Amino acid sequence: MSVTAEEIMATYEDLAKLEAEFDNVETETIRYQYKISKDLYVKRAEVIAKINDFWPLVFEQAPMDIDEHIQPADSAVLLGAIKDFKVERFEIDNPVEGGDPRSVSFRFEFNENDHFEDKVLEKKFWWRHGKDGSIGYCSEPVEIKWKEGKDLTNGLLSLAKAAFDEQKAAPKKEGKEKKELGKAAAALKKKMEDHEGEVSFFAWFGFVGDYVTAEENAEVVAKKKTGVEFPLEDAEMADGGDDEDDEDWEDEEDLEIFPVGDDVAMALADDLWPNALKYFTHAQEEEGLSDVEYESGDEEEEEDGEGAAAKPKQKKHKKACAHGCEH
Template identity: 55%
Template structure:
């Protein structure tokens, strides 16, 4: 038996083709699950719409991979005005047979609030493939109509949107799929890009508002490029399966070097105001949303626990708590 893959008769292509078959099953499973749980989500929406604190408390109990991006001012806004959340598989809804079950939209509904005019903020995530091997979620910046002086992103989001609009129409050299384009000379930054980069550098992304998440872009990949990339790949898989020769693309040899070169990719990330946007979106869609009842119950328990702590700690300055406490149900005296 061979020690390593290089010495064995197994090729990376074989492993990758198999991985793609696993992914096909996974995609089919998402489709089935969406279908099967739709009536339950509708029932849940109806039930929890009767509890004003439901979604704010779910966010209060959000797991670390979401919570770490929620600043105190974001949290205050969510607590006071988040009315509902929903996740839909919009490509599947539009075309149950051919739509990609992986694409999803996250929709926030808000009450009247101090920070912005919008009642609904919805962000879409398209699952896309590029010809140079990227697979993942891309999105578009969503504008927020901030009230004067109340922009939690301090202009970052609207700058990101302006840059996106400017870039969107331009042909992307990477889309041609030739390996040499991967080493393309860098185009000079536009004025808007420069301004955005400066703003990002100034801000220091550690304390940036959760609402900057609405600015996540990922990569610029059109639906058309994605369709073509997937069709090419499917054709290669078919050929390999049939034992036909598949012309090797230049960049395939580089698969193993990509990790080394991956700094290149960071160019796009440099101009993304929320580079972890896809990870946060997946955490919301695949965890917070399906497990919302669990998180709500958890938040209730913590609430009561902290109330007990407060009662215990602050026996002599009860006034501080008075405004909040009466809303909560008392457990044993």
């Protein structure tokens, strides 16, 4: 089939329009689901507050996308000290200019533990549109007050924070100069090169991504609504073409201490959080008897197996896991 250049252009324009419409469907669906499930999440929080070890058991059963990043040393504190966990779509409830229902925050509450002083760690992921045409999650590094000699990230997280602050404070540079690394960024680069072994789950708190400010995002979203396309052809040309751009981008990527941080955020928000009850049930099935039951100290349980009635009704549930897979 032979097609003209005009036909190709028209087809690509149709595709771009369709993509925008599919994007609207996605955000509308998130808003709808949020609306019909909001009260249910409040009820769930009330019930799980009565269950010891709810979140430790859920994180123990975390889907692979999350679990593969939890190192043995992380388990002790993440599974041992997590007290509460909360996910919020913070730009639905508090609309901001250019805000998106996909923007999501994670609040971890911890018990007193050997590794850090913080009782709460909270990280936000903003869904933002960049002038260069990029769309996706970005975040800011969150510091952890490690106890002496207990930094599970081996200094990576605090350097990621320092490098981010340094870059934010620095005046915008143009052209070649862009590629010179600041002091903190250089130290981070070296630390990353020297780092041996697996990276701690807690390095996730250092994820930045393709950083877009709230102002830039608001500007791009407003222009997109009027039909302006991004990236602007002129901006692209002025920038010296694709090759140079790619190098900048690779530089940024080089300083990402937890490159798949946005994937982990999505797995936490779209899987672990909505399916927490299923993961908990699955954990119960694996353990046979839950900690809660052990603690009840009801002697009848031992007598004739009646204690089993306290277990969840659904047994063996091949598909109990939200992924339909076996852990």
